[in-house]
Amino acid sequence: MNFRDKINKIVATIPKGKTMTYKEVATKAGHPGASRAVGNLMSKNFDLNIPCHRVIRSDGKIGNYNRGGSKAKLTLLKSEGAIN
Numbered sequence: 001m002n003f004r005d006k007i008n009k010i011v012a013t014i015p016k017g018k019t020m021t022y023k024e025v026a027t028k029a030g031h032p033g034a035s036r037a038v039g040n041l042m043s044k045n046f047d048l049n050i051p052c053h054r055v056i057r058s059d060g061k062i063g064n065y066n067r068g069g070s071k072a073k074l075t076l077l078k079s080e081g082a083i084n
Contacts, residue, residue: 003029003031003037003041008050011045011051011055014054018054018082019083021035021057023038023058025038025055026038039055043064046066046067052065053077062074062077
């Protein structure tokens with residue numbers, strides 16, 4: 001399984017109401033130094049089965065979102081109960 005497939009598989013398992021950081025996803029995929037690569041892959045994700053909006057930055061900021069920007073990401077995360 002290639003890196004992209006590993007990342008997509010991990011992100012697809014993040015349940016509604018939960019988040020993971022880019023670093024946590026990279027670490028779980030066996031590449032702890034690849035958080036930037038995870039962010040890059042998520043920025044190009046348009047598969048609705050991969051909830052990329054549930055992946056956030058390690059500093060607590062939500063980061064950007066390729067389907068409407070950070071405002072849309074924030075709205076989605078709030079509606080799912082992942083953040084207040």
